[in-house]
Amino acid sequence: MEVTTLSQQTPRDFARLGRGSLEGIIASSFKPKTSDLFDQDFRSLNDKLILNTNNEDGVIDPITLHSLNDETPVFGVDTSNIELGETKDGTLCAVRGTIVWRENGSYQYVRHGPFIFHISEANKQALYNTLRQIHFNEDEAVGAPIVEKMSDRIRGILERWLQRQICESCEDSLLLFDGSLTTRTVNGPISVLGELLSAARSRNNAVLAISKETSLSVAGHRMADLIDNKYAPCLLDIDRIALSQYGSHLHFFGRIYAAKLISSCFTFRLDVDRKIPKEEGIRAVERLLGNDLIAENYPETLRLAHVLSRFSASEVLAMQRFVAENYNLKVICRPNIRQVLFGPYGGFSAMRQEGADGYDADLQD
Amino acid sequence: MMQIYKIDGSDVEIISCPPEDVRKGDYLIIEDVSTDKGLIIQVVNTGYANVPGILEDILRESSASGIEGKDFDVLNMRPFVDMIKDAKVFSCKIRRALVKGELSYDISWTPFRSSSRVGRLADEELLKIAAIDQTPSIHIGTSKGGAATAINLSSIDGKLNIITGKKGSGKSHLSKLLVLNLVAHGGPCVVFDINGEYTSLGYTEDDVKTSINDAIINIYPGVNFKITLQYAGLGVLLNIASSVLDLPATSAWEVRRIWNTLQENKNLSLKSFGEAVDRISNNYVRDAVLRRFESLVSTGLFTDNNSEAVTLEDYLTKVKNGGALIINLKGLPSSFRQVIVEFMLSKLCSMLDQWFMRAVFLFAEEAHLYLKETYWEDIVTRMRHLGIFTTFITNQPDSINESIYRQADNIFLFNFTNENDLATVSKATMVDVETINTIAKELPPQYCLALGRAVNDFPLIIKVRSLQIKTLGQTRLFFSNLSIQDKNERSQSRRESHSPDSLVPSKNLPSIQDGNRNKIKDRQLRI
The missing domain is CATH 3.40.50.300 (P-loop containing nucleotide triphosphate hydrolases)
Structure with missing residues (x-):
């Protein structure tokens, strides 16, 4: 895969729709948000999976892995979104996504964005459905989420678009997604993820999804405590337990494992495309071990995709300046009501708690 | 664009974004439009503004260094990011206030951030405001900005x-x-x-x-400048003997006595002074005075020969x-x-x-x-x-x-x-x-x-x-x-046609005799 192949595609209409949304705020007031960079990582909480099992004596045998270096290309996708500030009508947000791949020992990337959107009650419906229509071929209009959740949804659409790029372009490769291969069974285009996986399989690719934030626990024990370092590299098949507890309202496109790819204190949830045979899936993980660098139990390809997508504080400042200058926004500093009322007791941590919703509320597709 | 970031006493910090080419030593002016006052400040240090996330940016860039890639930066955001990264902070000192166009030492007030403009103060403008080059003046060079800089004669007079x-x-x-x-x-x-x-x-x-x-x-x-004892005077001689040659007080008293005696007899000369020293009865005092006297004589500064003796007045008249x-x-x-x-x-x-x-x-x-x-x-x-x-x-x-x-x-x-x-x-x-x-x-x-x-x-x-x-x-x-050496040699040969005779400006002053010229050369060789 050459960089030129992937770089010929750009996410259609993201720039156009973003610019269009910004046209409506020319010469209005703008309150830049003090960048809270951790906001970008909240979505990982979506993959939180708390598994309970009564199988007290049910010892899950680890599946031992053997590194397999066969020059298989490894592709990783990650995206980020961040809120830039408030206008009198809504919020400004930015999204960005990156594809990183390792081939013949060297890494390459293609990065898209940032794309800046102004989201208000007035435009969120049109914006959301237009993006879904263009990128998911979903003609049926659905209700857009609340304004505060819109940037996360737009990021999700960008991420699916990037995933589609690699699923439909790559062959005989390992495709790494950030997060899980799980969707809600209601109110979501289940078919999108299914189509992506199908496209990937048709080109002899294997899709693996790795969840950075590990809140995986079984019977009250953290998964990291359940797998001893001496078994690494290994997988723990927890698919049956997950299905039994969440199968009724979640659609698991992936077979769920707890993965300890190297000896470290971390254990991640790893989803492997369910429709490829189990042995082949395990073999894909072994090829990942042999064809990518693994640090702190995490593939370097995905780490780089994350690093390149994430917004830094200076980039946030630059984007705030960009919109203020190009759209003639009048920057204002409204007092923070929470801080005024509660002082140190109404600070950031409380606000963050409000923003971090549970699993069900946040699933996007 | 420059903005006031902090003012603390006479210390001011100015944020510049996009960064301007302001350097240490440059002057800026903070003009508070609302009060019609200004502060003249000087940049004493420059650095990057402490923009949040810079460390992360640097680490990210180093983490992704060597990775070939392509950015679809459709909004062309890169120049904005670079601008933020390159934002500078100038540490400045308040030098003076400017109130209605007049310099003032009263810098106890603080300009309003909201109504103040920060701009560069051109060197020419500063020199004009500060009235540094009022005539008569000495042109000593140029400011960093290239403005001709002169200092007033009265400022060194x-x-x-x-x-x-x-x-x-x-x-x-x-x-x-x-x-x-x-x-x-x-x-x-x-x-x-x-x-x-x-x-x-x-x-x-x-x-x-x-x-x-x-x-x-x-x-x-000692060569073209020799003086008589008479011209030097007792006070100067005693000063030299005591402060330079560490002559003890008792011996100084003896010198004074000898000097006064010779003066009264109108016989003050190196020769007679030396003879008088030889006649001092106290051996310790005699030795002490004699050693100092010989030291003075050995300098060649003093002479009994009136034809080669000069006075400082002779020279100073020429440069008066x-x-x-x-x-x-x-x-x-x-x-x-x-x-x-x-x-x-x-x-x-x-x-x-x-x-x-x-x-x-x-x-x-x-x-x-x-x-x-x-x-x-x-x-x-x-x-x-x-x-x-x-x-x-x-x-x-x-x-x-x-x-x-x-x-x-x-x-x-x-x-x-x-x-x-x-x-x-x-x-x-x-x-x-x-x-x-x-x-x-x-x-x-x-x-x-x-x-x-x-x-x-x-x-x-x-x-x-x-x-x-x-x-x-x-x-x-x-x-x-070698070429420089050659040039110097050529220069030296030309120089000899002027020096040292040509350096003695007046026919009233003694010219350097051949023997003295050799002394000069000897002295130069000793160096």
Whole structure:
């Protein structure tokens, strides 16, 4: 895969729709948000999976892995979104996504964005459905989420678009997604993820999804405590337990494992495309071990995709300046009501708690 | 665009984004439109603004370095990110306020952030506001921004100046420039030339006499400058004997007695003085006086031959209305240097006391090599009131007493890299430590930071202009370029047609005899 192949595609209409949304705020007031960079990582909480099992004596045998270096290309996708500030009508947000791949020992990337959107009650419906229509071929209009959740949804659409790029372009490769291969069974285009996986399989690719934030626990024990370092590299098949507890309202496109790819204190949830045979899936993980660098139990390809997508504080400042200058926004500093009322007791941590919703509320597709 | 970030006392921090090319030493002005006041501030340090996330950016870039890739930056955000990353913060010091166009020392007020504009103050504008170059003035060079910079003559007239900086930074060059310009304006100058580098001030680089050649008079003590005991006087002699040659008080009393006796008999000469010393009955006193007497005689400064004896008045008459006496101390033993300087200063004081002339500008290079510590205070207090206006030139700032720095009216500070040297200067000068430490450390050669009245208390970086004169103060090199050597040899051969005879300006003054010329050459060979 050459960089030129992937770089010929750009996410259609993201720039156009973003610019269009910004046209409506020319010469209005703008309150830049003090960048809270951790906001970008909240979505990982979506993959939180708390598994309970009564199988007290049910010892899950680890599946031992053997590194397999066969020059298989490894592709990783990650995206980020961040809120830039408030206008009198809504919020400004930015999204960005990156594809990183390792081939013949060297890494390459293609990065898209940032794309800046102004989201208000007035435009969120049109914006959301237009993006879904263009990128998911979903003609049926659905209700857009609340304004505060819109940037996360737009990021999700960008991420699916990037995933589609690699699923439909790559062959005989390992495709790494950030997060899980799980969707809600209601109110979501289940078919999108299914189509992506199908496209990937048709080109002899294997899709693996790795969840950075590990809140995986079984019977009250953290998964990291359940797998001893001496078994690494290994997988723990927890698919049956997950299905039994969440199968009724979640659609698991992936077979769920707890993965300890190297000896470290971390254990991640790893989803492997369910429709490829189990042995082949395990073999894909072994090829990942042999064809990518693994640090702190995490593939370097995905780490780089994350690093390149994430917004830094200076980039946030630059984007705030960009919109203020190009759209003639009048920057204002409204007092923070929470801080005024509660002082140190109404600070950031409380606000963050409000923003971090549970699993069900946040699933996007 | 520049904005006020912080004001704390006289410290101001200015944020510049997009970053402007403002450098240390530059002046900015904060204009508060709402109050019609302004603050003139000087940048003493520059750095990057502490923009959040920079560390993450750098780490990310290093993490992704070496990765080939393509960015679809459809909004062309990169220039904005670079602008934020390159945002600068200028640490400044408030120098003066500007109220309705007039300078004011009242800087107790704080401009409003919201209604203030920060802009650059062009050097020309600063010089105009500060009225630094009011005539008559000495053009000493250009500001960093290239504006012609002159200092008012009155700012060095009657003042104490210090020129300091490390070796090769351009101190002597500035000193020569001041001497030549004072001479050109009719000022009488006396230079204690420790390295013999002022002796060619009257010649161009091509060894052609300058228009003020006749006003530059080189004095070679003991060669073309000899005096009689009578002219020296008892007071000067006793001063020299006690302070330079450490003559005990009892022996000094004996010297006085001998002197008075010889004076009464109208028989005061070196010969008769020596004979009288031989007749002292007390062996200890005789030996003590004799040793000092022989030391004085060995300097060659004193003579009984009236035809070769001169007076300082003879020379000073020549420079009274503009000229420089270059007292060449090069190669002289330390004690001889001290005798000469002691004599010159005593005589100068006496002459000024009697209003022989209004004043004299004294340039003392590395004065610690020939001036006793007790003299420093005397120079800056008593002698100053008599009309000796001193400029000290040194590359060892700690050789000058701290009290001298405190009384200095002007300091021309050249580059110093040594922290101790900077600390010495900074703790006793009229500006803050930060200004000295940050600006002086990075001055290129020939640039100086001028402090004090000469620049109306606006510390100013000045590039000292070049002089079209022959320079002799350069360091001698072993591995010199052959072509340069050839040039010097050619130059030397031309020089011999002028020197040293041509340096003696007056037919009234004794010319250097062949024997004396050889002495000069011998002395130069000893160096």
